Amino acid sequence: MALSMLSSLLFSSLLILLLLLKPSVAIYCDEDDCYDLLGVTQSANASEIKKAYYKLSLKHHPDKNPDPESKKLFVKIANAYEILKDEATREQYDYAIAHPEEVFYNAARYYHAYYGHKTDPRAVLVGLLLVVSALQYLNQCSRYSQAINMVKKTPAFKNKLKALELERSGGVTNKKKGHKQMDKKVEEDLSNELELQIQGAEKPSMWNLFAVQFLLLPYTLGKILYWQLCWFWRYQIKKASYTWDDACYLTRTCLKLPPEHWENINDQMKDDLVLKRLWEKNNMENYLAEMRKESKRRR
Structure with missing residues (x-):
């Protein structure tokens, strides 16, 4: 459903963009012909x-002719000359004349030629990272919100709420309510106290955004290299025995367990697994x- 809606939206956007785009030739000299504005043929040389x-x-x-119409015409003539005096832009213009149906391709070449070299690549990279990070954060918020709403409907969550309500009230329940649904405000307050850890839909965090990770990349690489x-x-030079944390890391790596899965294992099982020394091939x-x-x- 979501994929179908996204496809329809993209198609509609492309259709609107296509309608708004000028014809391939018109993006250069509007509705005029650049060669006609200068009074030359398409085969004219640079001289x-x-x-x-x-x-x-x-x-x-304007310094020679104060007529407003003449001034407007001069602006068009100057623009046509800027296009035709440069071999690259003239070649693009000639291609647009010969292939007017390639609207997107011609438009892309035009805007790249006129604006591409004026844009600082660093600014483009920063802008791209900010846009992608914003979309990433919105996606995290949406997924987390949907997951929380689903969890709140489960019996296990409702039982936790009741247990927390009893704990807060000292084991005394409201007799007027009996087994009825608890007050919405109370439920919301208690829900905020429960830390919900949902695999695949973690709580949104600024530290996980692409922009932040990119800024911290030198520090992260340095930390990994130092480690x-x-x-x-x-362990290779001094041949020391593995510390408990490092032994846990080796065990978790051998079992191909994500860090959050390893944390959920009880301490007794962790001890048993570490003592087996699974990082050794035979074990x-x-x-x-x-x-x-x-x-x-x-x-």
Whole structure:
């Protein structure tokens, strides 16, 4: 449904853009022909174009001719000359004349030629990061809000609310309400106290945005490099024993568990897994064999 709506929206936007765009040739000299404005043919060389421009400028320049209409015509003539005196823009204009149906391609070439070199690439990068980050944050907010609304409808969440209400009231319930639904304001206040961790729809955070991550990239890379050097020095050079945290990291990596999954494992199971030293090949193979046997036994 969402994909279909997005496709329809994109199609409508492209259709509107197509209607608003001027014809390929008109983006250069409006409705006029650049060659006609200078009084030359399309086969004229650079010298002929230059002579034609100077001749017309003597006639229509505001300093020579105060007529307002003549001033407007001079602006058009000057624009036509700017287009035709440059080989690159003249080639683009000639292509637009020969292929007027390629509206988007001709428009893209025109705007790139006139505005592309004037735009600082750094400004473009910053603008792009800000736009993408804004869309990313809005998407996170939307997903989190939808997930929270779904969780609030589950019996498990309602039971947590009732337990929290009893805890706040010291175990005394409101007899007038009995088993009826609790007050909306109370429910909202209690809901705000519950920290909901929903996998795949985490609470929106500025630290996860592309723009912030890009700014922190040097620090992140430096931190990773420092960690790698410390690891190499401690365990490869000095041959020290693994600390508990590092042993947990190796175990989690061998099991290919995300950090949040590892945190949800109880301490006893963590101890058992770490003591198995699964980062050693033989131990990992034996563990996998045990898991397969256990799986078959359960079937």
